[in-house]
Amino acid sequence: xxxxxxxxxxxxxxxxxxxxxxxxGVDLSVELAGMKLPNPILxxxxxxxxGAEMERFYDIAELGAIVxxxxxxxxxxxxxxxxxxxxxxxxxxxIGLQNPGIDAWLAKDLPWLQGKGARVVVSVxxxxxxxxxxxxRKLRGRGGIAAIEVNLSCPNVEERGLVFxxxxxxxAEVVTAxxxxxxxxxxxKLTSDxxxxxxxxxxxxxxxxxxxxxxxxxxxxxxxxETGRPEVYNTYGGLSGPxxxxxxVRNVHQVHAAxxxxxxxxxxxxRNVTDVVQFLRAGAAAVSVGTATFVDPFVGPRLIKNLRxxxxxxxxxxxxxxxxxxxxWR
Amino acid sequence: MTSAxxxxxxxxxxxxxxxxMASCEVLARRREGAYWLLSLAAPTIAxxxxxxxxxxxxxxxxxxxxxxxFSIARVSMQGVAAGTVDVVFDAHGPGTEWLTxxxxxxxxxxxxxxxxxxxxxxxxxxxxxxxxGYGAAPLFFLADELTRKGLRVDMIIGAASQDRIPNAxxxxxxxxxxxxxxxxxxxxxxxxxxxxxxxTVERCRSGVVYACGPNPMLRAVSERCAELELPVQIAVExxxxxxxxxxxxxxxxxxxxxxxxxMKRACIDGPVFNGTRIAWDQSRYDLGxxxxxxxxxxxxxxxxxxxxxxxxFGGGA
Numbered sequence: 001x002x003x004x005x006x007x008x009x010x011x012x013x014x015x016x017x018x019x020x021x022x023x024x025g026v027d028l029s030v031e032l033a034g035m036k037l038p039n040p041i042l043x044x045x046x047x048x049x050x051g052a053e054m055e056r057f058y059d060i061a062e063l064g065a066i067v068x069x070x071x072x073x074x075x076x077x078x079x080x081x082x083x084x085x086x087x088x089x090x091x092x093x094x095i096g097l098q099n100p101g102i103d104a105w106l107a108k109d110l111p112w113l114q115g116k117g118a119r120v121v122v123s124v125x126x127x128x129x130x131x132x133x134x135x136x137r138k139l140r141g142r143g144g145i146a147a148i149e150v151n152l153s154c155p156n157v158e159e160r161g162l163v164f165x166x167x168x169x170x171x172a173e174v175v176t177a178x179x180x181x182x183x184x185x186x187x188x189k190l191t192s193d194x195x196x197x198x199x200x201x202x203x204x205x206x207x208x209x210x211x212x213x214x215x216x217x218x219x220x221x222x223x224x225x226e227t228g229r230p231e232v233y234n235t236y237g238g239l240s241g242p243x244x245x246x247x248x249v250r251n252v253h254q255v256h257a258a259x260x261x262x263x264x265x266x267x268x269x270x271r272n273v274t275d276v277v278q279f280l281r282a283g284a285a286a287v288s289v290g291t292a293t294f295v296d297p298f299v300g301p302r303l304i305k306n307l308r309x310x311x312x313x314x315x316x317x318x319x320x321x322x323x324x325x326x327x328x329w330r
Numbered sequence: 331m332t333s334a335x336x337x338x339x340x341x342x343x344x345x346x347x348x349x350x351m352a353s354c355e356v357l358a359r360r361r362e363g364a365y366w367l368l369s370l371a372a373p374t375i376a377x378x379x380x381x382x383x384x385x386x387x388x389x390x391x392x393x394x395x396x397x398x399x400f401s402i403a404r405v406s407m408q409g410v411a412a413g414t415v416d417v418v419f420d421a422h423g424p425g426t427e428w429l430t431x432x433x434x435x436x437x438x439x440x441x442x443x444x445x446x447x448x449x450x451x452x453x454x455x456x457x458x459x460x461x462x463g464y465g466a467a468p469l470f471f472l473a474d475e476l477t478r479k480g481l482r483v484d485m486i487i488g489a490a491s492q493d494r495i496p497n498a499x500x501x502x503x504x505x506x507x508x509x510x511x512x513x514x515x516x517x518x519x520x521x522x523x524x525x526x527x528x529x530t531v532e533r534c535r536s537g538v539v540y541a542c543g544p545n546p547m548l549r550a551v552s553e554r555c556a557e558l559e560l561p562v563q564i565a566v567e568x569x570x571x572x573x574x575x576x577x578x579x580x581x582x583x584x585x586x587x588x589x590x591x592x593m594k595r596a597c598i599d600g601p602v603f604n605g606t607r608i609a610w611d612q613s614r615y616d617l618g619x620x621x622x623x624x625x626x627x628x629x630x631x632x633x634x635x636x637x638x639x640x641x642x643f644g645g646g647a
Contacts, residue, residue, distance in 0.1 A: 049575060054574070054576065056574075077591075081569070081579075081614060083578070083581070091396060242395070294576070295397060297574055298341050298351060
């Protein structure tokens with residue numbers, strides 16, 4: 001009897017439901033902060049490089065959009081190794097924003113993505129408001145960019161290294177600066193490592209963010225018990241993977257409850273179609289898949305296919321019907 | 331809608347050398363000294379694989395999330411499976427321990443072939459293959475290819491002890507000569523691979539060196555080859571997150587042609603690199619490990635037939 005190693009074991013065959021629709025009858029298209037996307041499955045920044053690495057496996061234009069690895073004004077080689085530690089149902093990473101810099105990215109990576117017909121969300125990062133402004137300015141007037149995602153989980157050198165996303169005023173300042181530079185939608189990516197994520201969300205929306213990406217990795221630490229050394233060179237790193245999914249779902253729900261009009265890109269530990277459904281129900285208009293790509297290179301197309309089946313089997317005509325449908329206990 | 335995979339199911343592009351994700355039946359699982367060998371039915375991967383490349387295997391252990399990378403030790407296109415891939419590994423964590431417990435005919439999930447292969451010589455040259463521990467495993471695949479091209483293959487295999495030398499009999503069978511070294515003297519020469527490197531190069535008139543094993547060994551071999559002006563290609567070992575080039579975990583400092591050092595990914599820019607281009611002094615592999623090489627006093631007479639990288643590999647290797 002062969003034992004099968006299952007990559008996504010929680011995909012579940014529902015008994016045929018009288019409401020079931022034909023799969024072709026399901027509309028997966030969504031609108032996210034003004035972007036019209038063919039489906040709600042996007043990549044998460046930093047988990048898909050610049051796209052070409054994944055094109056070896058499938059046509060990446062199938063995805064709702066590609067959120068590229070954060071780009072900074074100058075090229076960055078990132079942190080020394082070790083950069084990663086596996087933790088229960090998750091991993092901690094501290095890469096240090098390794099990227100070729102905006103000029104090289106514009107010369108090589110963006111034209112490649114455009115040539116493939118992918119919808120591109122550019123994640124921008126910086127260590128000062130001026131940095132963010134300058135990197136975004138380079139994107140002005142470049143066709144083929146669907147949106148900008150502002151990576152606010154960067155240390156602010158002007159505030160003793162405090163992460164922008166931990167301060168409503170710093171976050172708002174960055175978003176204001178970015179918003180002025182471009183006429184494409186701007187998504188602000190927030191962290192869960194704050195007392196009140198709704199306060200940060202309100203601040204960035206007031207500053208002009210068209211939508212929110214919720215959430216970035218959660219700060220974590222792992223220590224080698226024998227050597228006593230932190231398992232990543234940077235001491236702390238971002239925890240991702242299924243381990244953080246409940247935290248992310250909670251954040252999406254909190255923000256959607258407080259700001260129901262604000263479009264949300266849900267992100268954190270998504271692996272299976274049921275995870276996607278949780279995020280949509282919590283209030284996300286679309287989702288970003290990150291760490292799961294490391295385990296299953298085909299997770300994006302698989303989720304698109306499985307979401308279609310999931311919706312069809314239950315008689316939902318579109319993915320949009322699920323958004324913000326948490327049912328109360330009463 | 332379940333993802334239950336049948337043996338032989340495969341996702342990925344056709345008619346390319348790109349990596350695929352395949353469900354592979356376990357055809358053999360056995361001890362090889364202190365190590366384990368798994369033989370997998372993987373026709374597409376076997377067909378596309380070249381020496382130096384690796385596969386990334388999904389494992390089930392308590393809380394494990396990520397795949398585990400393994401060098402391809404050998405491929406065979408014969409037999410009922412019409413294509414098998416062998417990996418040799420040491421069980422040193424929950425993921426690899428799980429792999430030692432899979433049963434014959436179990437189906438495991440494999441992504442590959444991944445990474446860059448060893449560049450093969452473009453001309454007649456004597457090849458010296460140096461392996462450390464289970465890191466020697468992919469050199470068997472390489473030796474098969476080099477032999478098929480009609481090239482002389484010599485090997486040096488070093489390990490901590492005799493039980494950590496993979497498949498000594500096979501090594502003797504497929505090479506012109508093989509020298510073993512062990513740290514404890516339980517087999518072959520008491521010492522390290524670099525202790526016998528100079529003599530072997532001279533005796534075998536080696537024109538190119540290929541190495542695979544622990545990074546401190548690769549550093550020692552690369553630095554000695556640089557002194558001997560021998561082209562040296564190494565397959566590095568780095569902790570990996572994704573294995574497919576997207577997570578930027580497995581980087582190491584590599585000196586580009588302009589002399590600038592950049593962090594390169596072992597999984598997609600490597601794992602095979604020109605050993606003399608690694609900026610070892612800026613890597614983690616300089617922490618108090620004796621490099622053996624300082625003890626080498628007398629420089630051997632310069633070999634007039636020394637080849638450069640361009641001589642051996644052509645163009646831009």
